[in-house]
Amino acid sequence: MQIITPGMRLVPEAVLANDAALFRTIPETPSHVDTSLHRVVIVGGGAGGLELATRLGRKFGKRRLSVTLVDRNRTHIWKPLLHEVASGALNASHDAVEYIAHASRHGYRYRIGEVVGIDRAKRQVFVAPSFDDDGRQVIPPRVLGYDTLVMAVGSVSNDFGTPGAARHAISLDTAEQAARFNKRMIDACLRANAQYEQLSPGQLHCVIVGAGATGVELAAELHKSMREIASHNLDNIDFERLIRITIVEAGPRILPALPEHIAQASARLLVKLGVQIRCGIRVSEVREDGIRLGEKLFVPAELVVWAAGIKAPDFLKKLDGLETDRINRLVVDETLQAGEDENVFAIGDCASCVLPGGGEPLPPRAQTAHQQADHLVKVIAARLEGRAAPAFRYRDYGSLVSLADYDSFGRLIGGLKIEGVLARLVYRSLYKLHLKAVHGLAKTTLDSIGEMVARRTRSRIKLH
Ligand SMILES: Cc1cc2nc3c(=O)[nH]c(=O)nc-3n(C[C@H](O)[C@H](O)[C@H](O)COP(=O)(O)OP(=O)(O)OC[C@H]3O[C@@H](n4cnc5c(N)ncnc54)[C@H](O)[C@@H]3O)c2cc1C
Incomplete structure (x- = not known):
């Protein structure tokens, strides 16, 4: 077996991903924070994870909690916008949130890297090294310690093994x-x-x-x-x-x-x-x-x-013995705890959450991730105070489909049918709610005004 020492360069990622034992030879990365703080590590800064890190950072600051968000990307873009990025209706560089700047403003720490495994007994997360476009290593493999771990790594599309x-x-x-x-x-x-x-x-x-x-x-x-x-x-x-x-x-x-x-x-x-x-x-x-x-x-x-169709990322299947469903999602209970481990939670698309009387797992939607992020703030507050974790309640606020500028259709809570401009407004407001959770009301309002002005001068479509 190859032994990795801290600072060693160019470790093939595939080796790291396939053999968690290699990480056990790396000492835990020093956290440079007061060690008496409760350490929350959130893996994945998407619709759920970024909202959770922001709310924990704002609520508890760096005095009561040490919150670390790990994401393999440097910027966040709200996933429901990706079809607009694909069509060119939206320029990702205008709407992306830079984790580094965001973290420093909202009281949490951001670490770039792809998480490939965990050690539940030692409460450690394994982060693969990151490389630049020329294949040079930027950051070596790391091991981060946690008291509470939240997996929020989302999902990937499922091609069901279709050839090609x-x-x-x-x-x-x-x-x-x-x-x-x-x-x-x-x-x-x-x-x-x-x-x-x-x-x-x-x-x-x-x-x-x-x-x-x-x-x-x-x-x-x-x-x-x-x-x-x-x-x-x-x-x-x-x-x-x-x-x-x-x-x-x-x-x-x-x-x-x-x-x-x-x-x-x-x-x-x-x-x-x-x-x-x-x-x-x-x-x-x-x-x-x-x-x-x-x-x-x-x-x-x-x-x-x-x-x-979707599935959760494959590495969750081997997440130190935690139970997964047939599409790799971590099975969570009604407090969003993963399996028997009281220190590990999962939210969003990567969690399989069947609530009592529900039958089916909750749908993989942004509103599920948003509500679960909200709920975990309460769960973590309860953990800090030594109280029992509250149970999660899901509210289905409805479904909306927006067909470019042509028309929008939806059903809201209580079965109310909407379409046209009203449905379009409600659809856009979902994104604004995410922005409000991530940036606060003042910045979201100012950005929206700026965007309205900018739209008058720039091309409606990205052409390069
Ligand atoms: C094109 C499109 C349109 C959609 N439209 C809608 C819609 O209209 N309404 C709706 O409710 N839902 C919609 N969805 C679904 C919605 O986007 C997801 O349900 C939601 O984003 C799930 O949030 P999440 O936090 O679980 O995961 P995500 O938002 O996907 O975030 C996951 C994060 O984890 C990071 N990550 C992944 N693996 C690792 C790793 N190993 N290590 C470190 N970081 C990692 C990723 O970089 C990402 O930042 C849409 C999805 C798509 C693709």
Whole structure:
């Protein structure tokens, strides 16, 4: 076995990820904080983790708690915006939160790195080394100690082992993937424009696999964005006629997890826009030049997006014996505690939380992550005071789907149906609530005003 010593360079990440024993040879990283403080380590600074770190930092400051947020990225972008990043409707660099600056303003510490394992007996978290774009190590492997650990690492898309999906389809799990798709889409338009209608089969055809909210909202955003890109001097060909978007769904209808009336209204609008919807058929293979449906049918396509189902990251399966469900989520009880370990909690997409009388795990949504982050603030306060942790109660505030600027549909708490401008406003307000939780009311209001002004002068669509 290779022995790692602190400061040793260029340790292959794969080795570290596969053998937690290697980390046990590394001494715990000194924390430089008062050791009498209760140490909370939050892994993952997304919809749930960042809100939790911010609220704990603000509420308890650095005097009562030592809060450390570990994320493998340097910036945070709210995941429900990723389809807008993919279509170019949103420029990720405008909306991203820089963890380093945010942490110093909100009373917690941020550490970059990918967590690959934990040692529950020693209460330690293993963080893989990070490297720059040239492959040089920036930060060596580290071991962080905790008293309370919160896993908030979210989910990744699940291709169910479909041949070729990992290689040829793009998922929208990260801002980098969304930006990569956006670049491919712009390149597709430029390439087609240079060919003067001599297009090969599948050119300018985008297939979206999965008709959940992500797939459906993306279809509408792409419909708008691709035409808008074409309107910027790409006048050699008739994009209106040549762009094609298809949604493929294995289930019997689009938006399977949402109420029927939202699915029907969305389907009507998409069909009106010319988006093809194919339900009740499975993608059996993704190739460089298209997809195979069922046994025989091949559909040529230049762009394939995989948005069919999610799973929690694979490393959770081996998280020092903690129980997981069939899609790798950590099984938590009603206080959000993971398994039998009273020091480990999980929130958001990576937690499988079945509440008493609930039957199914709570849905993987931003509102679940938000409510669970709120709840963990109470749980951690109770731990500090030696009280029993309170039980989590989930409130379903409804479901909304926003189809670019075309229309929005939803159902609010109490079954109230909404659509149009009102639904769009409620949809946007969800993001504003996240910003308020992360930045506070004053900054969110000022940023919103600044954004309204900036929108008048900059291009509606990102073109590079
Ligand atoms: C395109 C799209 C549209 C969506 N639209 C909606 C919507 O309209 N409404 C809604 O309610 N939900 C929506 N969702 C779902 C919603 O985004 C998620 O439910 C929510 O973000 C889950 O929050 P989370 O905190 O659990 O995880 P995330 O927000 O995904 O955050 C996870 C964080 O963990 C970090 N991380 C992961 N692994 C590691 C590791 N090993 N070490 C360190 N850091 C790690 C990641 O970098 C990330 O910052 C959408 C999702 C997508 C992809």
